[in-house]
Amino acid sequence: MKYLKLFFVSILIFLFSCNNKKDHLYGFYYWKTRLSLSESEKTALKKAGLPYVYTRFFDVDKIDGKFQPVGVITKDKSFETAQQIVPTIFVTNRTFLYITKEEIHFLAKSVLDLIQKKTAEYQLKNSGEIQIDCDWTAGTRDDYFAFLQELKKISGKEITCTLRLHQVKDKNLMGIPPVSKVYLMCYSTSSPLENSDKNSILDVRILKNYLSQADDYPIKKIEVALPIYSWGIVTNHLEKHKLINALSDKDLDNPDFRRISANEAEVMKDGFYFGHYLNKGFRIKTEEISDQKLREVVDFLEEKIPQFNIIYYQLDSKFVTGRNFNF
Template sequence: MKILNILWVLFFIVSCSKKENHPYTFYYWKTSLKLNQEEKKVLEKATVPFLYTRFFDVDKVGGKFQPVAIITKDHSFQTDKQIVPTVFITNQTLLGISSDEIHFLAESIHHLVQKKAEDYGLKINNEIQIDCDWTAGTRNDYFRFLKELKKISGKEITCTLRLHQVKDKKQTGIPPVEKVYLMCYSTSSPLEKSDKNSILDVNILKTYLSKMEDYPIRSVEVALPIYSWGIISNHLEKHRLINALSQKDLENPNFKKISDHEAEILKDGFYFGHYLNKGFKIKVEEISEEQLEDVIQFLEKKIPHFNIIYYQLDSKFVLDRKF
């Protein structure tokens, strides 16, 4: 009997210490739908049967609602995953919007999503995800739009949730959806002078999500960053971004390394497709496996169970990653 009790305690300890296995998939956020062999291989191994695919953005141009950067499809875009159409809406689109315009916007988005799915033979599921960095000033109109889109489309409407919308939930409100996608990146602006990683600073994230367990929507999926970029600073401390740079890109005889992730340009010239002057500085921001694991372990104490959606599916970002 004593031996059985000891075995039971050991089994309990092992069970509790076992790492939770989170099903995962990806966002696809390029305007042209195409997949190379590496991306296809990685996507096939993903354990969630969906690919969250940006269809278009919506902005207000000259006082009119406009779809921006609508997807096109290449013959290489073949997958067994069901496509979840994702639409990004700028916050300014919602400023001063009327009830009639909310109805028009919802109807237009639904029709364009359906048209693109039919045009390209995409196997879409019963969900439309809306990505919007809504604020206290636009929340009521945005929430009305989400309800209207659900009524018009007959689909499950979900939305993204940014860190400040969790921290300031009394001001920004709770969206009228049954599922949200928590965006665990963009913890600060890359265009401000800072020694922090603007893609993901884990300490900032933990501060913003300290009360995540109290968030009233219980169905939460987690979006994690795997992208990288280089922040270029000129002599006036003005900044711009170059996508998909890594520390390896700093190994250049025309660069002087300042740190593991920073370098100064020693010679004018074309670098990464851009003309950069002597004296310009490059700061590379990328995300380590340790950072991602830290975030996952933190969220496991806040959210009962969650899938992970990595941002984004691109061979530049998925090579050598362990998912």
């Protein structure tokens, strides 16, 4: 009888934990210059629970002292989705170096004007939100924050922004952006161009260290951006590195490669591989993120953030086909 009671108690605990498992709606970032959708990408969007797709419109940089839009989007007829578009703008940190108050207003108006122009030109169904992506620093934070406030003032939209891991850990130095919602970028935990045995896309140990005090972050509305992309890091004879996007472990199954480990190989024959000319002796290391690693991150964040949606970076047939997005 004693063991029978323990059995039923165990069952009840299991059922209780299952019933209290948090559900997370999910969506995608779209980060290509030409807006187009393959059938697999359309299928992924239809399955997504969030009614938004976070779409990069253009970058902003300061070149020769002048603000310049870079990589402005174009669109073809295949880009059709029921989701609303959230215009997402990447702004370089140097854009805010030595910027004046008048230039902040000019920059905010120029960004809004170009968003509105592209929205009208391509008949996009935009949401009431504009997201700004910037890796601001302690030296640019005040001007960047002023830009966010000015953009909100002149647009009448909800202005949100991305939040990098170091900006959480060093919040007293980096400041708190004047927005009601942030998007926590849970990737790029280290540089892929350094000699390291870590996964530069996402090292869970590093992430946990940076976010150990995330539950104390003043902005409570936090969405979570998780990586589903992959790449290959090529190292030449001089130990110089370059990236080849969208490579995975299976791409190393090539008769011209010699396997070094599960995710590393050496080129044994000069030739073109993945659109790049690689010499014999070059090494390729692939980095990708498993569902198990994403699950570990989600479990950790559930202890820090009461409720959050997940935005996967990024929507691409190479990364969404056959993937499980329900965590």
